[in-house]
Amino acid sequence: MSFEYTPPKYAQLIAELERRIDSGEYPAGSLLPSEHTLMAEFGMARPTVVKALGVLRDQGWIVTQQGKGRFVRGRPAIPKDQKARTGRELLDRTETQATSKLLAAGPVEAPNRIAAYLALEQKSTVVLRKILVERDGEPTEISGTWVPADVAEGTALAESADLRQGIRRYVESAAGVSLDHIIEHITARNPTLEERKLLGVKPSAALLTVYAVACDATGKPWVVVETVLPGDLHELEDAYPIR
Structure with missing residues (x-):
């Protein structure tokens, strides 16, 4: 492989x-x-x-x-009151920071999109961690983390206990690399049957899906964090200089 x-x-x-x-x-x-x-x-x-x-x-x-x-100009300064970029926040967030329910943790066959993002052959085995995040007692997002099987093997990533560190730390430790940058892809679509049940949305609801592909300095991808968001509950915001 x-x-x-x-x-x-x-x-x-x-x-x-x-x-x-x-x-x-x-x-x-x-x-x-x-x-x-x-x-x-x-x-x-x-x-x-x-x-x-x-x-x-x-x-x-x-x-x-x-x-x-x-x-x-140098490395851009991020104002203290500005939120981290979406992908960075997802990589660093721990499962204990939010009210969440672990839906899956273990090896699965990578969907074609995930295999492409991770530069794997189709039908390769990856480890998936999927959680349902709730706020104020209501489901607000489904978050899935996809890691190549040989990277996640023997780590807490495939276990059913909540992760007490961000995904980034586990991947960097297991792979022996430093994650350098994130490439984000955002799509909009209707929910699957499972997503309708978990998020309590209608078949015609619009979902935003954010794929954050974390790479090392050479551009090699190591992990994909996929977040599914009901469009009527979320607004994606970004800020950047115009000069």
Whole structure:
């Protein structure tokens, strides 16, 4: 079974430029290499480089000055009163922090979407932890964590007891890696029969599903956290610089 995974080229460039900024190789206030320089160094087409630089600008890593170029701002500061990004919060949340009921914990066959996110072959075995989260006595979300079987083997991830640390800590310890970034995918759909029963929603209800794929610095995926949210009970909010 192969765990080889190649992230999109623009994502590779984003990760490398963030690393260089964090390490001080590109200090705050310095001029970022030009598009042509980055194209030559990384062997990427201009649209790929422009896309990566646009993401870094939107996230606050760099700033563009008309006629002068792009300058490094440094790692974006997150205001104290701003919530963590959805995927990060899910990775760090412990099962004891919320009123929850464990629905499943053990090996299953990975759905095609999960196998693709984890760069696994179809029908590969993964360990699934699924919980129903309640607030004020009402079900508000279903959260599922999908981890490759060889990573979860011998850990608390496959056990029926509540996890007292966030998923991130268990995965990093078991795999011997440091999770570096998250790629989120958000979809909207109608509920399955099981979800209708668990969440108490109608067949026509709109559900939001957030897939948070956590990767190491090379872009290799290690865990997927899937959260199913009734659309009428949740609002997803994000904040980022416009400069």
